[in-house]
Amino acid sequence: MRHHARIAVGPVQFRIGSDWAAPVAALRQLYAGYPPDDARPADATVRLFAARPWRRVLRPAVHIGGDFVVPDALPLPLSMGLLAAEMGMNLQVALGWRRHMLLHASAVARGGRALIMSGESGSGKSTLAALLGEGDWRLMGDEFTLIDPASGDALAFPRAVSLKNEAIGEMAARVDAARLGPLMAGTPKGDIRHLIPRADAIAAMHEPARPALLIFPRFGGVPAIEPMGEGEAFVRLTEASTNYVALGEAGFAALTRLVRETPAFGVSYPDSASGIALVEQLWAEAAR
């Protein structure tokens, strides 16, 4: 394709092609600090393309394609080309990756042990991970956490953090502006701005961490911690995994082991500060 970039995030090497220069330039900027491996063949291909040649120029609409596609997905305006690229990359991992069990979860690590946070969109798992990642935690990822079926370890997928709505202001006040991508206002997911993880998190992206604590955050309500049984954690994580079924017995074994060996809690919190406090409290008291 006319414009392209290669990016390695965690164990996945992407090849991103685009009919337009802008999304690729924005990606390059966002991922400039990630170690490049240009000789390495791509595991996954993302294509950003115009459905008709004239739609490159005339009311440009970015369709998301690649190895795996969502049929009938609506295109995005060119101003949101970076979001399209991000969605395309997520899609390839979600549907194509088989080496690890994929959890739709954020994760941070400290001392080789991982805190995994799983929740629906809006639960604040991304924001909590981003905030912790600015402290003395290593950000492992805000979207996917990979579980190695053989060892049970968690592996990082530290793509650029996708900050949404209020989280944008909250993070912008704390980090160097050079670590923020362009603001994309009014996307189908609200306002979005990407945050480049800290250099130490990127440098350590291939280092596994032992799952030590599972948290299911819920934004809103009074601060509360509720221990969660293995069964409930298991069911919730099957729903949070994009390849649990495809992995068959290996997925079942990996997930069973994860919930048996890792204490799990539901956490409600009214604001980031109390969320962080509850997470730190649990880490100190209950982490394995």
Add this chain to the structure above:
Amino acid sequence: MSAMQTLVDLLAGRRDAASLAPRDWDGVIGVARAEAMLATLACRLEGASLPPTVAALFADLRAAAQVAQAQSLWEAEMARRALALPGIEFVLLKGTAYAAADLSCSAGRQIGDLDILVLAPDIRRAENALLNAGWEWVKSDPYDDAYYREHMHELPPLIHKARDRMIDVHHTILPRTHRITPDALALVSDAVTTDGGFATLCPADMAVHCAAHMLADGDLQGGLRNLWDFHCMTRDFAAADPGYWGKLDGRAAMHGLRGATHRAARLARDIYGATLPSGWNRHDPADRWYRRRLLARDDWGRATDFPLQQAFYIRSHWLRMPPPMLARHLWTKWRKR
């Protein structure tokens, strides 16, 4: 060289995997995924000298294909249990049949829906038995439903509500309205039994069906995979039975599919390097359009040659139904958009 050409060269064994530059793999992996053949390639190149990350990816795919195949065979077992009670015999078709018979083409082959063949008089009872066993209709559109029942060679697709897997119940192998009418009774009555106790088409019918599915029914989308199936099974069947090609010829003629079967054999020769016996080893100038259609994909995995794709799409409909019916069908579909 295009990634598609490299892919078929690797599958055919004409090219050594070690001769690829690391970045050549980008395109090969991309087009193989687009053709649903990456795990097939991974199995074909097991043990070959590969860049480490490609070797790791291929190992993932081989493992995943094994799981997927076990799941597909389990689905066949579920159908067997559902249909055993009313005593309906059925024959496995396509991917699941290849896996059940442990054919070489099943190594890494992606299997979508479960396809089974029953005798036409059994189809209502089969439908009821499956509905009672937890399958349910996918489409609720009355036109589509009526269309399937009146004109197609299969029931409207059913999906299992707990396992989320589809089953296509066929009573023959080409649409009723197709210009060609294969002998469905012979397909079922001459079926053979696998070691696991499943019925599959006999070796000659299996290749005829494969050719029919690829060349007489569809628009050649995914044709490269079907051609690989055809190539592997005819090669292996002929190795086990020296009279195979003769039987295949007779059986294809009986089903009215001699043209499609011979063309599939020639394409397997041209693309995958199949060795054909005399009588099969001919040349047809029209084959070049088929070869071009089969390889119409660029290094980013995008389908190319839009006019040719369209031509094959129109051809597939032209074969499937007589012109007045086609006009009526397209009109109804268009109004429903």
